[in-house]
Amino acid sequence: MAIAPVVNAIRVLERMVPAGDLLFAHDAHDTRSGTGALTVSTMGDRVEDFVAWANEEATAHGLTEEVIPPDPHGNIGTARFRRSLAWHIARRLGGLVALAIQYGHLRTSVSIGYASRSRDGIHDLLDVETARATIDTVADLHDDLEDGLGVSGPAARRAITAAATAVQYTGTVISLRQARQIVANPQLAVYDNPNALLMCVYKREKALCHRDIKDTPSLDRCVSGCGNIARTDQHITKILDRADFLDNRAARVPGPLGDRFRRNAARLRDLAEAHHRTRITLQDTA
Ligand code: SF4
Numbered sequence: 001m002a003i004a005p006v007v008n009a010i011r012v013l014e015r016m017v018p019a020g021d022l023l024f025a026h027d028a029h030d031t032r033s034g035t036g037a038l039t040v041s042t043m044g045d046r047v048e049d050f051v052a053w054a055n056e057e058a059t060a061h062g063l064t065e066e067v068i069p070p071d072p073h074g075n076i077g078t079a080r081f082r083r084s085l086a087w088h089i090a091r092r093l094g095g096l097v098a099l100a101i102q103y104g105h106l107r108t109s110v111s112i113g114y115a116s117r118s119r120d121g122i123h124d125l126l127d128v129e130t131a132r133a134t135i136d137t138v139a140d141l142h143d144d145l146e147d148g149l150g151v152s153g154p155a156a157r158r159a160i161t162a163a164a165t166a167v168q169y170t171g172t173v174i175s176l177r178q179a180r181q182i183v184a185n186p187q188l189a190v191y192d193n194p195n196a197l198l199m200c201v202y203k204r205e206k207a208l209c210h211r212d213i214k215d216t217p218s219l220d221r222c223v224s225g226c227g228n229i230a231r232t233d234q235h236i237t238k239i240l241d242r243a244d245f246l247d248n249r250a251a252r253v254p255g256p257l258g259d260r261f262r263r264n265a266a267r268l269r270d271l272a273e274a275h276h277r278t279r280i281t282l283q284d285t286a
Pocket residue numbers: 199200201202203206207208209210217218219220221222223224226227228229
C-alpha cells in the first residue's frame with residue numbers, strides 16, 4: 001500500500017530500468033561509469049537539477065507563483081527528506097497507524113538508519129509531526145464549533161472536550177517534550193478519517209477495529225457502530241455528496257450492482273438524517 005504519487009513514481013522508475021534492477025540503478029540513471037545505486041550526493045545533485053528545471057518551466061510558461069524559491073537552509077539533500085517523511089507518516093490516513101501498516105518497513109530500516117545518524121532522529125520528528133497533526137485536527141474542530149458546527153455520534157461530547165483542550169497549544173511552537181505529552185494525552189486522541197467520513201475519538205476499550213489493546217486505532221479497518229465515532233456537519237456534507245454520486249452511478253448500472261449502489265446511497269442518507277436529528281453544538285454543552 002502506498003499513496004498514488006509514490007506508486008506513479010515507482011512505475012516511471014520501473015520503465016527506466018531493466019526488469020529486476022534497482023530503481024535507482026547507477027547504469028540507468030548516470031552516464032558516468034559506476035555500479036550499484038546512485039549515491040546520496042548524486043541524489044542531492046538531482047534534486048537541485050529538478051528545482052532548476054521546474055523553475056525554468058515555470059518561468060517559460062509565465063507561472064511565476066510556481067517558482068520554487070531559494071531555500072534559506074541550503075540545498076535539499078536527502079537528509080532533509082526526514083521531515084517530509086515524518087510529515088506524511090503523521091498526516092496520511094491513520095498517522096502512526098499508517099506508519100505501522102504502510103511504512104512499517106521504513107520504521108525498522110530507513111528510520112532507524114536516520115535515527116542512528118542524528119541526535120534528532122526521525123522518531124523525534126515523528127512525535128512532533130504527529131502532535132502537530134493532532135493539534136491541527138482538534139484546533140480546526142474548535143474553530144468550526146465556535147462557528148456553530150454540530151457534531152453527532154457516540155463520541156460527539158468527547159470530541160468537543162478534545163477541541164477545548166487543544167486551545168492551549170494553538171499558535172505555539174511545539175517542543176519535543178510537549179509533543180510527547182500531546183501524543184500521550186488520551187483526551188487528545190482524535191484522528192480525522194476522511195476515507196470513512198468520520199472522526200475517531202479514540203478510547204481503546206471501545207474500539208471495534210481491533211481485538212488487541214492498542215494505543216492507536218486501525219483507521220483502515222473502521223467499523224460502523226463503534227463507540228469512538230463522531231461526525232461533524234462537514235462529514236455529513238461529504239456523505240450526502242457521496243450518496244448523490246452513488247445514485248448517479250446506480251442510474252447508469254442495471255441489475256444487482258445498481259441496486260447495491262442505491263442501497264448504499266440510502267444508508268448514507270439515513271446516516272445524514274440521524275446526524276441532523278442528534279447533532280449537538282457548543283451551546284448544548286455549555
Ligand atoms: S472502529 Fe472505532 S476506534 Fe477503530 S478507527 Fe473506527 S472509530 Fe476509531
